[in-house]
Amino acid sequence: MSFTSSERDGARERGLRGPDDPVWRRTPHGVAGTVVAVVLLAVGLVTGRADVALVGVPLLLGVAWSGAPGALTGRTPERPTRHAISTADETAAPGELTAVLAIDPPAGVEVVHSRVAAPGHRTLDVLLAPGRRELELGLASVRTGPQPTFVVDVRGHGAGGATAEDVERSTAPDRLVLPAAMPLGRVPLPSRLRGLTGPHTSPRLGDGSELRDVHLFTPGDRLRRIDWRTTARRSPALDELYVRRTYATAEATTILVLDSRDDVGPDLRTWRGNGDLRVDEPTSLDLARHAAASVARAVVGAGDRVGLEDLGRRRRPLPPAAGRRHLRRVLHGLATSSPLGSPARRLRPPRLPADAIVYLFTTALDDESLHMVRTWRDQGHQVVVVDTLPAVHPVHEVHLRLAWRVTRMEREDRLRQLTSEGVPVVAWAGDARTGAPARFEALVRAAEQHRAPSVRHPG
Incomplete structure (x- = not known):
């Protein structure tokens, strides 16, 4: 809505304040x-x-x-101090979020007081001389997903600081922080491959680069497959033709299952919903996003397909696909995942494509994940569980200490039971995160001994 000069003058005569009047x-x-x-x-x-x-x-x-501005000098500011916060993009990478604060004070203002605040950070006060200014704002955070950013209060002060205009507040839009990916090297793949093309050699006969054998020409063989040297050596009269047969190529399908039903941090006091989570400590959902992004990068980098399923939201899953553009969609889906109220119990686990390997990123704080893993294994899927619970800080409250002791013992029993049933469990918290690539490599080598294919991330 805009006002003309006559309407603004009429409002002033009636004693009313216009939208642009300081x-x-x-x-x-x-x-x-x-x-x-x-x-x-x-x-x-x-x-x-x-x-x-x-x-x-x-x-x-x-x-x-x-x-009294204008009483003796006639220097009444004609408008309030204008300011705006702009960002380059709606999404950002984890680490540091940036924005630009533009301030344009009117004539008659001697100093501009700006107060910049952000959740989880200390408030910063800045005094600026009159004149148009652009300030670069930045804050550091290890959190991912939708994150609130800057809240700026701007106030202009008159001559000598005896008068000041009303505080004007601006709030920057929330930023969607995409999870970063860590190079993993090789990660386990399903024992059975699918498709007619792909980066891996399958055990069936078909078009490929790896030689299987040399065989007599049969109806259906392509002429370009004829091995003339072998034919000339074995059948000089060319009564029989010999062809080179190869193994077919195929691709692997990986499904990332994100357990976003809860988002807990290292501080037990915040598990009940009281208090704010620290911006310098990743939560379980932050660790799950980081682990899933790392696995997705390794799979897509090798030319295989990857899909995403979210246990915390009843929405359409992201179907398996390959390519860098699809990897971007996976990262966006991971960033937008968040717990929605009390998690509802699923009557059955999500339906997954056949011959797909499942990576479950969970805190294992309840029996739901254990039930799903068993169901998937009964359906013939390989399952790898990634433990995303952060290292819990010690507490002094006796009731919290006892509650965590019981919860920890129950969780350890679940993970121990999964391991005894042949389900690999990879920890992804604290120092264990740096050893995750070696853990995945050990799983790949163990699978290679049973003639299971693997994927290698280039570089």
């Missing part, structure tokens, strides 16, 4: 200066002390000059 108010020290000046003049007049009265005259003139 409101100037006396500051406490401006009021104190007025009181001191009046008291000194009164004391000088009553006691006949001209020196005391003369001391109050400069104070009174200064307050009159600066306390």
Whole structure:
């Protein structure tokens, strides 16, 4: 909505404030200066002390000059201090979030006070000289997903600081922080491959680069497969033709199952929903996003297909596909995952493509994940469980300490039971995260001994 100059003048005549009219108010020290000046003049007049009265005259003139904008100088600002926060993109990488704060104060403002705040960070106060300014804002955070950023309060001060305009607040839009990926090298693949093309050699006969054998020509063999040297050696009269047969190629399908039903941090006090999570400590969902992004990067980098399923939301899963563009969609799906209220119990696990390997990223704080893993294994899927619970800080409260002790023992029993059933469990918290590539490599080597294919991430 915009107002013409005549409408704005009419609003001022009626005593109303227009949308662009600044409101100037006396500051406490401006009021104190007025009181001191009046008291000194009164004391000088009553006691006949001209020196005391003369001391109050400069104070009174200064307050009159600066306390009522335009009363003596005619320098009333025609508009409030304009400011805006702009960001380069709606999404960002983890680490540091940046924005640009543009401030344009009007004439008559001697100093601009800006207060920049962000959740989980200390408040920063900045004093700026008059004139248009652009400030670069930045904050560091290890959190991923939707993150609130900057809240800026701007206030212009008049001459001498005796008056100031009302505080104007601007809030920057939330940023979607995409999870980063860590190079993993090789990760386990399903024992059975699918498709007619792909980066891996399958055990069946077909078009490929790896030689299987040399066989007599049969109907259906392609002429370009004829091995003329072998034919000339075995059948000089060319009564029989020999062809080179190869193994077919295929691709692997990987499904990432993200357990976003809960998002807990290292502090047990925040598990009940009380208190804010620290921005310098990743939560279980942050670790799950990072682990899933790392596995997705390794799979897509090798030319295989990867899909995404979210246990916390009943929405359409992201179907398996390959390519860098699809990897971007996977990262966006991981970033937008978040717990929604109390998690509802699933009647059955999500349906997965046949011959797909499943990576379950969970905290294992309940029996739901154990039930799903068993169901998937009964359906013939290979399952790898990635433990994403962060290292819990010790607490002094006795009831929290006892509750965590019971919860930890139950969780350890679940993970131990999964391991005893042949399900690999890879930890992804604290120092264990750096050893995850070696753990995946060990799983690949163990699978190679049973003639299971593997994927290697280039570079």
